[in-house]
Amino acid sequence: MTIAQRDVVPSESHQSYLLELWKQCLVEMLADVAEVKARHEDAFQAVRANASAAVAEARATYGDTLVRLERTIDERLGRLRKLIEEKDGPRIKPFEENAIHYEGQLVVYEGATYQALRDTGKAPSEESDWICVAAGGLDGRSPRVRGTYAAGERYSQLDIVALNGSSFIASRSNPGQCPGDGWQLIASQGKRGPQGSRGERGERGSSGATIASWRIEPADYTATPVMTDGTEGPPLELRRLFDQFHQDAI
Incomplete structure (x- = not known):
């Protein structure tokens, strides 16, 4: 062994000491790595929780903003409709289920016309929100011509029959014998007029075929x-x- 090798290579006792020293250092380094990893995991979980909370808060804020925006649009549209109606006069339209009808709006519902007393989504049957401006009338009836009167036939009010050259109309249903109290004379046969003068004789026609x-x-x-x-x-x-x-x- 040269002098340089003797100075670089430690002795066996020093080698054992250095090995133990390296083992302790390695253990301490591994412990530090585990601790750092644990701190990083805790920090990641905290960041993740904060991010989730921030997203939830942003969604809630967006939802509230959207609701307020929709309400603002509906209010402005309602005011615009009201201005148009005040300028051109109210328009009548059929009542719509599950829709908002604004104050002063006219709708048709079950044959009658109603005007909204306030902004409402209720049907006109709710008198607190609507006022009836025109009630529905009864169905109209027209006279019905029934031909020549027959004693065994069933007649209703306003039925018209012909009898002996005259016309009668039933004043009620089941009017009874005609003429009678249940029938009203509406046209009678006139008197026979005077006979006219005799016309000239026409030309002789051709003989019929045989x-x-x-x-x-x-x-x-x-x-x-x-x-x-x-x-x-x-x-x-x-x-x-x-x-x-x-x-x-x-």
């Missing part, structure tokens, strides 16, 4: 008359006549 011949169809048992003017009359069905003759001959 049968000139017959066209016989044996397969169909028919005989068709041929007229003098070339036209044909209705055919005669002879099969039944021949069958009856055959039965009588037997």
Whole structure:
């Protein structure tokens, strides 16, 4: 061993000491790494929790802002509609379920017209929110012409019948015998007018066509008359006549 090697390479006793020293250092380093990892994990969890809370808060704030924005838009649209109605006059439209109807708006509901006393989503049946400005009327009825009066027929009010040249209208349902208390005369037959003067005699017409011949169809048992003017009359069905003759001959 040279002098340089003797100065660099430690002795066996020093080597054992250095090995133990390196082991202790390694243990302490591993402990420090575990501690650092634990601190990093705690910091990550804290950051994650704070981020989740921030996201939830942002969503809640966005939702509240959206609701306030929608309410503001509805209010402004309501005021705009009101200004338009004040300028052009209120417009009537059918009532809509699950919709907001604004103060002063006119709607049609179950045949009647209502005006909103306030902004409301309730039906006009809620009298606290609506006022009726025009109630629905009854269905109209029209007279009905029933032809010539028949004693056994059933008649209703406003039915019109003809009898002996006159017309009667029923003043109630089941009016009874006509004429009578249940019928009102609406038109009667006038008197016969004077006879007019005799008109001039017209020109003599042409002679009517007569049968000139017959066209016989044996397969169909028919005989068709041929007229003098070339036209044909209705055919005669002879099969039944021949069958009856055959039965009588037997």
